[in-house]
Amino acid sequence: MQVEISLRMLKAGKHVIQEKPAAGTVSEAETAISCYNSFRDNFPHQPIWALAENYRFEPAFVESRKLLNDIGDMMHVQVIIEGSMNSSNPYFSSSWRRNYFGGFILDMGVHFVAGLRMMVGCEISTVSAIARHVDMALPPPDNICALFQLENGCAGVFVMAVNSISPKIYWRIDGSKGTLQIERGTDSGRHGYSDGGPLQVLFYTAGGHCQRTFYPFCGVNEELKSFIHDISRANRKDGITSHEPEPRSLYMEGARDVAVLEAMLASSAKQGAAVHVKKL
Structure with missing residues (x-):
């Protein structure tokens, strides 16, 4: 349910940090990314979609x-x-x-x-x-x-x-x-x-x-600090026209993780035949 809920929140202009995995399949992730990109014209700055991969x-x-x-x-x-x-x-x-x-x-x-x-x-x-x-x-x-x-x-x-x-x-x-x-x-x-x-x-x-x-194993704390920093920067009213969120947090990165494992499972279904990882 989380991809659907995330997209509803993003469409309403809310910044979102979503738990992993990014999606159940690469196809679902691609559709979600296309939908998210369609929101660009709705707001002065596109809402941040982060993926919580610690x-x-x-x-x-x-x-x-x-x-x-x-x-x-x-x-x-x-x-x-x-x-x-x-x-x-x-x-x-x-x-x-x-x-x-x-x-x-x-x-x-x-x-x-x-x-x-x-x-x-x-x-x-x-x-x-x-x-x-x-x-x-x-x-x-x-x-x-x-x-x-x-x-x-x-x-x-x-x-x-x-x-x-x-x-x-x-x-x-x-x-x-x-x-x-x-x-x-x-x-x-x-x-x-x-x-x-x-x-x-x-x-x-x-x-x-x-x-x-x-x-220490503290990536959850660090990913949340990064998300808070990104939304704080994105919401500033001092003339900043845009803010690029932390690249490690991008939803796309989580989708690429899914693509690797989906390719492995697809290869196994083909008795180990080589499979190219879908590029996103």
Whole structure:
């Protein structure tokens, strides 16, 4: 319902920050974006449509992006997600996720794709994937293995299991001069997506040295601060003719996350055949 409600509010001239995922399908997102763009002539300045994707605001990803050039040419990328979505998780029984195309793979997966895109600094062009359904307590599919290629030519793997007995989450880029890794940490012995434990950044240099830095998991606070800043600027009456909102918050960015996962699921339906990610 949230896309329809967001568009109604935007049409009324209200600024909106919408929860992820941006839409259930790429087609729905494209229709929504076209509708949103049609509102431009209704107001002096188009209302802001932000997408609440906290991973693009997590300090660990922001700082890692700054280190990307220091690892030289990318050789390969790994994203490994071994989640802990079971009956003890508050999201486990939510009905809409069980009637949702892609289930938890799409709903949770947009976070991890957002982190990947934020970290590598370029788009994913093609994917080849196999998705499976193993844990019958979860909606299908509950795990996926994908090979992807970035627009810069580098290849990588994206492996996600919704529920694992040994949860682990990390993003890793191996370069010609070093390696960069972001890994979910633990908090008071607990591990899992909803625990809010820290993110640690591991930066390996060519000399074998490892620089380890911990960052708090605070992207939700940062995305809301950014949205408040944007609407404050947009509503000023001191002669500012326009204000460009924070690019990381744009609804379009959330739609691109959905496009990557939709391409993976489409590839699996074709027994792993390569699928181009829809450009938005």
